[in-house]
Amino acid sequence: MSIAPEVYKKIVTAKVYIDDNFRESLDLDKLSREACLSRYHFHRLFTRIYKVTPHQYLTQKRIGQARRFLAGTNLTITEICNHVGFESIGSFSLLFKKEIGAAPTSYRDEAWRREEQAIRQPRSFIPNCFFENCGLDTPAAGEPAEKSNSQ
Amino acid sequence: MITKLSHITFFVLDQDKAYDFYVNTLGFTVNTDAKMPNGFRWLTVCPPQQPDLEIALLPPLAGGMSYDEETRNAFKVLLEKGALGAGVFDTPDCRATYAELKDKGVTFKSEPKEQFYGTEAVMADGQGNWFSMTQRKEG
Numbered sequence: 202m203s204i205a206p207e208v209y210k211k212i213v214t215a216k217v218y219i220d221d222n223f224r225e226s227l228d229l230d231k232l233s234r235e236a237c238l239s240r241y242h243f244h245r246l247f248t249r250i251y252k253v254t255p256h257q258y259l260t261q262k263r264i265g266q267a268r269r270f271l272a273g274t275n276l277t278i279t280e281i282c283n284h285v286g287f288e289s290i291g292s293f294s295l296l297f298k299k300e301i302g303a304a305p306t307s308y309r310d311e312a313w314r315r316e317e318q319a320i321r322q323p324r325s326f327i328p329n330c331f332f333e334n335c336g337l338d339t340p341a342a343g344e345p346a347e348k349s350n351s352q
Numbered sequence: 353m354i355t356k357l358s359h360i361t362f363f364v365l366d367q368d369k370a371y372d373f374y375v376n377t378l379g380f381t382v383n384t385d386a387k388m389p390n391g392f393r394w395l396t397v398c399p400p401q402q403p404d405l406e407i408a409l410l411p412p413l414a415g416g417m418s419y420d421e422e423t424r425n426a427f428k429v430l431l432e433k434g435a436l437g438a439g440v441f442d443t444p445d446c447r448a449t450y451a452e453l454k455d456k457g458v459t460f461k462s463e464p465k466e467q468f469y470g471t472e473a474v475m476a477d478g479q480g481n482w483f484s485m486t487q488r489k490e491g
Contacts, residue, residue, distance in 0.1 A: 204447075206447075209447055209448055209451055210451060212448060213448050213451045213452045213455075216448070216452065217452060217455070250444065250445040250448045251444055251445065251448070252444040261400075265379075265381065265400075268381070269382070272382075315384065316384075316386055319384055319386030319388075319394060320386055320387070320388065320389070323386070323388055323394065326384070327394055328359055331359075331361075331394075331408065331410075
């Protein structure tokens with residue numbers, strides 16, 4: 202059975218509300234009010250459209266932002282936990298590890314290591330064909346000229 | 353034996369604007385964003401549920417020593433015309449994603465239409481490429 206355009210609009214409005222407000226404390230009551238639908242209908246329709254429950258989607262948004270903060274800032278794990286809307290370090294760490302497969306600290310260490318490696322040894326992870334086609338064969342000052350050991 | 357695609361290039365006019373479109377508007381994740389000492393920026397993004405496919409967003413003029421001027425200009429002309437069709441993105445619901453992206457200012461070449469394989473809209477990335485956005489028919 203197809204969903205009426207005005208109902209789509211309501212669900213999309215609530216999804217965008219999560220995108221814009223995932224740092225806040227959000228629950229099914231609040232989200233269904235945003236969508237002007239009953240809790241039951243909102244949950245059912247959201248899950249049907251996005252193939253994840255509203256709560257799963259909210260968690261994905263928070264984890265995604267946490268990944269960006271971990272890789273791109275010096276914020277502490279506690280600060281990141283608070284910035285992305287988790288209420289406790291325990292639940293943040295648990296969910297992060299479940300979704301990403303690594304603890305937040307390990308994820309950050311790896312992200313920073315990769316970023317540093319990208320600058321110091323770009324050949325270690327950029328496929329060689331890109332070097333050839335992007336004219337990167339001439340090493341810049343300070344860059345080792347070793348051959349790629351991957352790809 | 354080839355098993356899967358790991359890297360692909362989308363040529364773009366401007367890497368900053370491409371970053372904004374793919375990451376902030378579409379919600380792709382950044383795999384690597386690193387600037388080399390010679391100024392070359394290696395920027396790769398992944399579709400949200402496909403972390404092992406790196407899409408390199410590269411301007412044809414970056415580095416570019418192996419492209420002669422005629423080739424670089426040809427790329428630029430094609431990108432400025434929005435003539436490069438880069439592929440198909442899957443979506444769980446074409447009409448919902450269309451409504452959301454339309455609200456965010458994304459340009460569509462066609463609105464959602466029923467096709468024999470599912471529901472499809474065609475969008476542009478504002479950087480010279482167009483894509484099909486398809487909700488595959490279930491079953």
